[in-house]
Protein backbone atom coordinates (compact mmCIF):
# COMPACT_ATOMS: atom_id res chain seq x y z
CA UNK A 254 0.00 0.00 0.00
CA UNK A 255 1.19 3.51 -0.71
CA UNK A 256 2.94 5.41 2.01
CA UNK A 257 0.80 8.02 3.64
CA UNK A 258 3.18 9.01 6.38
CA UNK A 259 3.22 12.54 5.10
CA UNK A 260 -0.54 12.67 4.88
CA UNK A 261 -1.47 11.38 8.29
CA UNK A 262 -0.84 14.57 10.29
CA UNK A 263 -3.63 16.27 8.37
CA UNK A 264 -6.23 13.86 9.65
CA UNK A 265 -6.76 14.88 13.18
CA UNK A 266 -9.68 15.71 15.37
CA UNK A 267 -11.17 19.10 14.66
CA UNK A 268 -11.52 19.66 18.37
CA UNK A 269 -8.85 18.49 20.73
CA UNK A 270 -9.67 17.93 24.38
CA UNK A 271 -8.99 20.95 26.53
CA UNK A 272 -6.23 20.64 29.09
CA UNK A 273 -7.25 19.12 32.36
CA UNK A 274 -6.38 20.85 35.59
CA UNK A 275 -4.62 18.74 38.18
CA UNK A 276 -7.07 17.28 40.60
CA UNK A 277 -9.99 17.54 38.21
CA UNK A 278 -11.13 14.14 37.06
CA UNK A 279 -11.10 13.57 33.30
CA UNK A 280 -14.56 13.78 31.78
CA UNK A 281 -15.13 11.32 28.98
CA UNK A 282 -16.98 13.62 26.63
CA UNK A 283 -17.02 13.09 22.91
CA UNK A 284 -15.78 15.85 20.63
CA UNK A 285 -18.55 18.00 19.17
CA UNK A 286 -17.16 17.60 15.67
CA UNK A 287 -14.47 15.34 14.38
CA UNK A 288 -13.25 14.34 10.95
CA UNK A 289 -11.11 11.22 10.77
CA UNK A 290 -10.46 8.17 8.62
CA UNK A 291 -12.94 5.38 9.12
CA UNK A 292 -12.01 1.96 10.42
CA UNK A 293 -13.74 -1.41 10.40
CA UNK A 294 -15.48 -0.58 13.66
CA UNK A 295 -17.34 2.17 11.81
CA UNK A 296 -18.61 -0.24 9.14
CA UNK A 297 -22.03 -0.80 10.73
CA UNK A 298 -22.66 2.94 11.07
CA UNK A 299 -21.61 3.42 7.46
CA UNK A 300 -23.95 0.70 6.30
CA UNK A 301 -26.86 2.05 8.34
CA UNK A 302 -26.56 5.36 6.48
CA UNK A 303 -26.28 3.52 3.18
CA UNK A 304 -29.30 1.38 3.98
CA UNK A 305 -31.47 4.45 4.42
CA UNK A 306 -29.89 6.49 1.64
CA UNK A 307 -29.75 3.87 -1.08
CA UNK A 308 -31.29 0.49 -0.31
CA UNK A 309 -34.59 1.93 0.86
CA UNK A 310 -34.73 3.99 -2.33
CA UNK A 311 -33.51 1.67 -5.08
CA UNK A 312 -32.82 -1.66 -3.41
CA UNK A 313 -29.16 -1.24 -4.30
CA UNK A 314 -26.25 0.46 -2.59
CA UNK A 315 -22.70 1.34 -3.62
CA UNK A 316 -21.04 -0.87 -1.01
CA UNK A 317 -22.56 -3.75 0.91
CA UNK A 318 -21.43 -4.33 4.48
CA UNK A 319 -18.74 -6.85 3.56
CA UNK A 320 -17.43 -4.46 0.90
CA UNK A 321 -17.37 -1.58 3.39
CA UNK A 322 -15.31 -3.77 5.72
CA UNK A 323 -13.14 -4.85 2.79
CA UNK A 324 -12.16 -1.29 1.82
CA UNK A 325 -11.85 -0.07 5.41
CA UNK A 326 -9.39 -2.91 5.96
CA UNK A 327 -7.43 -2.43 2.73
CA UNK A 328 -7.31 1.36 2.47
CA UNK A 329 -8.80 3.10 5.52
CA UNK A 330 -6.69 6.17 4.74
CA UNK A 331 -8.81 6.73 1.63
CA UNK A 332 -11.94 7.10 3.72
CA UNK A 333 -13.16 10.05 5.71
CA UNK A 334 -15.89 10.23 8.30
CA UNK A 335 -17.56 13.24 9.88
CA UNK A 336 -18.70 12.61 13.43
CA UNK A 337 -20.89 14.79 15.62
CA UNK A 338 -20.59 13.86 19.30
CA UNK A 339 -19.31 10.46 18.28
CA UNK A 340 -22.10 9.79 15.79
CA UNK A 341 -21.26 9.27 12.14
CA UNK A 342 -23.13 11.88 10.12
CA UNK A 343 -21.37 11.77 6.74
CA UNK A 344 -18.67 9.72 5.08
CA UNK A 345 -16.68 9.07 1.95
CA UNK A 346 -15.07 5.77 1.01
CA UNK A 347 -12.51 5.56 -1.76
CA UNK A 348 -9.96 3.13 -3.12
CA UNK A 349 -7.22 3.26 -5.71
CA UNK A 350 -7.31 1.92 -9.21
CA UNK A 351 -5.14 2.09 -12.27
CA UNK A 352 -5.60 4.86 -14.78
CA UNK A 353 -7.86 4.01 -17.66
CA UNK A 354 -10.36 5.80 -19.82
CA UNK A 355 -13.38 4.45 -18.05
CA UNK A 356 -14.03 2.83 -14.68
CA UNK A 357 -13.72 -0.93 -15.10
CA UNK A 358 -16.14 -3.27 -13.34
CA UNK A 359 -13.33 -4.44 -11.09
CA UNK A 360 -12.98 -0.90 -9.68
CA UNK A 361 -16.14 -1.61 -7.69
CA UNK A 362 -14.42 -4.28 -5.64
CA UNK A 363 -10.66 -3.95 -5.95
CA UNK A 364 -8.05 -1.67 -4.45
CA UNK A 365 -4.88 -1.30 -6.53
CA UNK A 366 -2.27 0.26 -4.24
CA UNK A 367 -0.07 1.30 -7.16
CA UNK A 368 -2.90 3.16 -8.91
CA UNK A 369 -3.02 6.92 -9.22
CA UNK A 370 -6.78 7.32 -9.54
CA UNK A 371 -8.97 7.40 -6.47
CA UNK A 372 -12.35 5.88 -7.09
CA UNK A 373 -14.85 7.51 -4.73
CA UNK A 374 -17.28 4.67 -4.13
CA UNK A 375 -19.70 6.60 -2.01
CA UNK A 376 -20.45 9.93 -0.40
CA UNK A 377 -23.46 9.87 1.87
CA UNK A 378 -24.88 12.10 4.56
CA UNK A 379 -27.15 10.86 7.31
CA UNK A 380 -30.76 11.78 6.51
CA UNK A 381 -31.19 14.17 9.43
CA UNK A 382 -28.03 16.08 8.53
CA UNK A 383 -28.74 16.67 4.83
CA UNK A 384 -29.40 20.04 3.25
CA UNK A 385 -26.88 21.65 5.61
CA UNK A 386 -23.93 21.73 3.23
CA UNK A 387 -22.14 18.86 4.95
CA UNK A 388 -21.80 16.73 1.82
CA UNK A 389 -19.97 19.42 -0.18
CA UNK A 390 -17.79 20.36 2.81
CA UNK A 391 -16.72 16.79 3.38
CA UNK A 392 -16.05 16.33 -0.32
CA UNK A 393 -13.96 19.51 -0.39
CA UNK A 394 -11.90 18.30 2.55
CA UNK A 395 -11.44 14.89 1.01
CA UNK A 396 -10.22 16.36 -2.28
CA UNK A 397 -7.78 18.62 -0.42
CA UNK A 398 -6.61 15.66 1.65
CA UNK A 399 -5.94 13.62 -1.50
CA UNK A 400 -3.38 16.24 -2.50
CA UNK A 401 -1.21 14.87 0.30
CA UNK A 402 -0.79 11.58 -1.56
CA UNK A 403 2.13 12.08 -3.94
CA UNK A 404 1.00 9.51 -6.50
CA UNK A 405 -2.67 10.45 -6.69
CA UNK A 406 -3.54 12.35 -9.87
CA UNK A 407 -7.31 12.30 -10.06
CA UNK A 408 -10.50 11.33 -8.33
CA UNK A 409 -13.34 9.70 -10.22
CA UNK A 410 -16.86 8.77 -9.28
CA UNK A 411 -19.98 7.43 -10.90
CA UNK A 412 -23.31 9.01 -10.13
CA UNK A 413 -26.87 9.00 -11.32
CA UNK A 414 -27.59 11.87 -13.69
CA UNK A 415 -29.65 13.87 -11.24
CA UNK A 416 -26.54 14.36 -9.08
CA UNK A 417 -24.34 15.72 -11.88
CA UNK A 418 -25.07 19.38 -10.92
CA UNK A 419 -24.28 18.57 -7.29
CA UNK A 420 -20.83 17.19 -8.12
CA UNK A 421 -20.20 19.95 -10.66
CA UNK A 422 -20.49 22.42 -7.79
CA UNK A 423 -17.64 20.55 -6.09
CA UNK A 424 -15.47 20.96 -9.20
CA UNK A 425 -16.03 17.58 -10.86
CA UNK A 426 -16.33 17.40 -14.64
CA UNK A 427 -18.27 14.89 -16.70
CA UNK A 428 -16.13 12.15 -18.28
CA UNK A 429 -18.96 10.36 -20.03
CA UNK A 430 -21.36 7.48 -19.65
CA UNK A 431 -20.23 4.78 -17.28
CA UNK A 432 -19.99 1.27 -18.66
CA UNK A 433 -21.03 -0.13 -15.29
CA UNK A 434 -24.69 -0.64 -14.51
CA UNK A 435 -26.23 -1.85 -11.27
CA UNK A 436 -29.64 -3.42 -11.75
CA UNK A 437 -31.65 -0.86 -13.71
CA UNK A 438 -29.41 2.00 -12.65
CA UNK A 439 -27.11 3.74 -15.10
CA UNK A 440 -24.39 6.22 -14.23
CA UNK A 441 -22.28 9.08 -15.48
CA UNK A 442 -18.59 9.17 -14.71
CA UNK A 443 -17.11 12.37 -13.33
CA UNK A 444 -13.57 13.31 -12.47
CA UNK A 445 -11.56 15.86 -10.53
CA UNK A 446 -7.83 16.56 -11.03
CA UNK A 447 -5.70 16.28 -7.93
CA UNK A 448 -2.83 18.69 -8.02
CA UNK A 449 -0.73 16.99 -5.41
CA UNK A 450 2.14 17.42 -3.05
CA UNK A 451 0.44 20.19 -1.13
CA UNK A 452 2.01 19.02 2.09
CA UNK A 453 5.48 19.46 0.64
CA UNK A 454 4.90 22.84 -0.92
CA UNK A 455 3.09 24.47 1.88
CA UNK A 456 1.48 23.82 5.16
CA UNK A 457 -1.53 25.97 4.60
CA UNK A 458 -4.88 26.19 6.30
CA UNK A 459 -6.33 25.01 3.00
CA UNK A 460 -5.42 21.42 3.80
CA UNK A 461 -5.39 21.48 7.57
CA UNK A 462 -8.58 20.53 9.27
CA UNK A 463 -9.78 23.66 11.03
CA UNK A 464 -11.32 23.80 14.47
CA UNK A 465 -14.79 23.36 13.15
CA UNK A 466 -15.90 22.39 9.66
CA UNK A 467 -18.51 25.10 9.41
CA UNK A 468 -15.92 27.78 10.03
CA UNK A 469 -14.53 26.97 6.61
CA UNK A 470 -16.45 28.64 3.82
CA UNK A 471 -16.37 27.00 0.45
CA UNK A 472 -15.42 29.56 -2.12
CA UNK A 473 -14.27 29.40 -5.69
CA UNK A 474 -10.70 30.04 -4.58
CA UNK A 475 -10.90 27.28 -2.00
CA UNK A 476 -12.22 24.78 -4.49
CA UNK A 477 -9.10 24.88 -6.61
CA UNK A 478 -5.86 25.98 -5.03
CA UNK A 479 -3.10 26.11 -7.63
CA UNK A 480 0.22 24.84 -6.41
Ligand SMILES: CC(C)(COP(=O)(O)OP(=O)(O)OC[C@H]1O[C@@H](n2cnc3c(N)ncnc32)[C@H](O)[C@@H]1OP(=O)(O)O)[C@@H](O)C(=O)NCCC(=O)NCCS
Pocket residue numbers: 306307375376377378379382383384385386387388389411412413415416418419
Ligand atom coordinates in the same frame (compact mmCIF):
# COMPACT_ATOMS: atom_id res chain seq x y z
C1 LIG B 1 -26.28 13.80 -2.16
C2 LIG B 1 -25.90 14.16 -0.72
C3 LIG B 1 -24.54 13.54 -0.41
C4 LIG B 1 -25.82 15.67 -0.60
O1 LIG B 1 -25.34 16.01 0.69
P1 LIG B 1 -25.94 17.27 1.51
O2 LIG B 1 -25.08 17.48 2.67
O3 LIG B 1 -27.37 17.06 1.78
O4 LIG B 1 -25.74 18.40 0.41
P2 LIG B 1 -26.32 19.92 0.44
O5 LIG B 1 -26.52 20.37 1.84
O6 LIG B 1 -25.46 20.71 -0.48
O7 LIG B 1 -27.78 19.94 -0.16
C5 LIG B 1 -28.34 18.98 -0.93
C6 LIG B 1 -27.88 19.07 -2.40
O8 LIG B 1 -27.69 17.73 -2.86
C7 LIG B 1 -28.16 17.59 -4.19
N1 LIG B 1 -29.23 16.57 -4.15
C8 LIG B 1 -29.48 15.73 -3.12
N2 LIG B 1 -30.48 14.90 -3.43
C9 LIG B 1 -30.87 15.24 -4.67
C10 LIG B 1 -31.85 14.75 -5.55
N3 LIG B 1 -32.66 13.74 -5.22
N4 LIG B 1 -31.96 15.33 -6.75
C11 LIG B 1 -31.16 16.34 -7.11
N5 LIG B 1 -30.21 16.86 -6.32
C12 LIG B 1 -30.06 16.30 -5.11
C13 LIG B 1 -28.66 18.97 -4.60
O9 LIG B 1 -27.57 19.61 -5.26
C14 LIG B 1 -28.94 19.65 -3.29
O10 LIG B 1 -28.78 21.04 -3.32
P3 LIG B 1 -30.08 21.96 -3.58
O11 LIG B 1 -31.03 21.60 -2.49
O12 LIG B 1 -29.55 23.34 -3.50
O13 LIG B 1 -30.58 21.59 -4.93
C15 LIG B 1 -26.98 13.66 0.28
O14 LIG B 1 -28.23 14.17 -0.13
C16 LIG B 1 -27.06 12.16 0.41
O15 LIG B 1 -26.34 11.56 1.20
N6 LIG B 1 -27.96 11.57 -0.38
C17 LIG B 1 -28.15 10.13 -0.34
C18 LIG B 1 -26.94 9.39 -0.82
C19 LIG B 1 -26.49 9.82 -2.22
O16 LIG B 1 -27.29 9.95 -3.12
N7 LIG B 1 -25.15 9.97 -2.35
C20 LIG B 1 -24.52 10.25 -3.60
C21 LIG B 1 -24.17 8.98 -4.27
S1 LIG B 1 -23.26 9.24 -5.76
